[in-house]
Amino acid sequence: MLPTASKLLMINNFGISLGFYMVLPFLATYLRGDLGFSVAFVGIVLGLRTFSQQGLFLVGGTLADRWGPRATIITGCALRIAAFGLYATTDSAVGVVTATVAIGVAGAIFSPAVRTYLMRESDTDRAEVFSVYNVFGNAGALVGPLLGAALLSVDFRLIAAIAAAVFAVLTAAQLIALPRQPRIEHHDSVVGSWGLVLRNRRFLIFTLGGCAYFALFNQLYLALPIEAERVTGNPQSVSVVFVVSTVLGIGLQMPVTAVARRLLRPGSAAGLGVGLMGAAFVPLAVSAPILDTAAESRPIAGWLTLLWPVILTTAVFSIGIALANPYIMELLGVVGEDRLSGTYYGWFYLVSAVASLVVGSVVGRALDITEPSWRALPFVVLAAVGAVGSAIVAEMTRRNLLQEQSVTARS
Template identity: 55%
Template sequence: MGRGKGATARAFGELSPAAKLLVLNQFGICLGFYMVLPFLATYLRDDLGFAAALVGLVLGIRTLSQQGLYVVSGTIADRLGARPMIIAGCGLRVVAFGLFATTTSLPGILTATVLTGVAGAIFTPAVVLYLTHESPGRRAEAFSVYNVVANAGTLLGPVLGAVLLSVDFRLISAIACAVFACLTVAQLLVLPKHVVEAPTGSVLHSWREVLGNRRFLLFTLAGSSYFALFNQLYLALPLEAQRVTGRPEAVGAIFIVSTVVGIAFGVRIVAWCRARWPAGKSMAIGLALIGAGFVPLAISAPLIETAGEGLSPAGSLLPAGPALLGTVVFSVGIAVANPFMLELIPIVGNEKLVATYYGYFYLVSALVAAGISAGVGGLLGLEGAAARWTPFAVLAAIGVIGGAVIITLQRRRHLEPVATGVPS
């Protein structure tokens, strides 16, 4: 763990001052966000008395307001620059969490929820754009540091939120509002301005370029397997851990293991891969590892009965062993695949339209991930021990297929920069 921290500190020290600020900014974003969002559903249902269906609608609106705007916000970032979008996004989070702290009405809650999603849509592509330009030749390394620090905020946020929840949810929201206010002021004062080389042609011309870029579209379809599998951290992995143990602590252990692996080994893993393989092969291996994380569950699920109904006694965490082992492998794959995936997007896309390409990539991936998660959810609902292996086998296959497509693109040299023209 200490060596992992040392590697992260060294990699952080090699970043530019602006990139360091963005990395620290992401820690604050994740800290403030995850202080509030994990407890929002319970607050709306138990404290405000919202119906479960209404709570689901509110959370769904938040996701839609973020994912549905990535293309638009990415296009704007490419044309106006990343800095104003980052500042605007953090400023909107100030308003959003301020509303959570001061209102309990349905219109106020809905407004806060939408603003939270819109803010994420505004600053996320812009941060990717800024880090891409700040880290030439070392983009995967920059994104690995970014992910490690984000994981630290993600881990600490719910812990701090849980402590403050004993006082009042609105206190948590007020503190998160203050965190985002400090981040906004820091960016206004310190984050350097970038000279924006605006894309030539209209917005529609830029969008047509993206849709006509065949290698990017194929890369996006393969890369969407990453998001489909990553979402299982919130679906298949915790549900299986809960099923075999009957204990919510097993679900918490899944998230803790995943986050700790990312923090401890993320930077070192990327450096190790960089020294041995090109970015495409590293991403492909990462996708295959994410899929491999579901193999222990595919083997164990038919053999371990539901807690309280058979072999697995309620109250024991031991049956969660395969899920925890799978989570370790899964998290190593995430740490490998994500930074190289972000490095490759402008290569298969266009360096002048980084945020636009990122927006399309994320939108398509989110839609694919939603469809696959719905299908996996249906498979998880199948009754009988003989059927329990199927969702995990499907997920393992998705990782292998995604990795195979990426390695094929690598071998055909479609993951290398083109000298001139629009990549195809």
């Protein structure tokens, strides 16, 4: 049974995903169509959102340790009230950029803090807690775009205003109902705590393997949509990827975690999940050289015949995510220490962001190759990334490096 504070954060995650996905999927269309900005400007805006969030996770994690996760969560949510409110009230380039960066900074602030709060709230069964957290997030990610699409015919600014209202309700609920956790004293400086993390070899090796998870996860927005549109010639086919992924994420997350808890060690579950995410791209490595690129949009009736490799990959990929994510989150608390849990999360996400950028760049260039004989290359690369990440985590598990140790041993 989840503590009351954890239940509130589950609802909070649903609301965060709901508000975010009401707006962000439609932002590019709004900026390009309604406001008339160039494609280059839209690309820069979307890139700034990702960079400002992933690049500042370390700052957010450090704040969670120094301020306490409760204050940091509330600060991040309050910042998103202002960010989405700015979307609703401005159409200038400066206003749009400011709002977008603020959304990213807010995510960088509250995301590590929420995970730190949940980890400190749950001494045991942390993977199950993170599983429930993922289910609520996926539910918000499913409902958000549907609600946004329904309101888009009225006005994008209305969507942004409703999203701001959602974050206002969340912030108020946290101020009123989210309990303070016992304050942890820090006798070292911020730089000193960073140095302690970077001297933790177990953490560094685990991060090297675990960052493959995020490098692969980002292909949900790159390789899979691009391949779906390539074979069908229709951008609407991309929705199939997200529907399959979200529905399976909601339906399978808890059962997969429960089965893994019974049958596998946490390290084995995390390693197997990352390996499964990589192996999921094997069907595309086989089918991509065979299936032609659509010269024009093909009818919806023929999509399933063309999309079955993408659907199969997405399904296996989603099972891998459901298996890997909760145990990676749990193990970060094992290879780190509670006193600096936010800082450990921050460093992990920062390294993962760099890995995602590198892998995304390589895969993106490979996806640009049009010769049929080379179409398998990006998917072979992704399968290899999964295999390497899985092997690192599996080897740490074999050597018992993913077991609880004393704080002294960790340091």
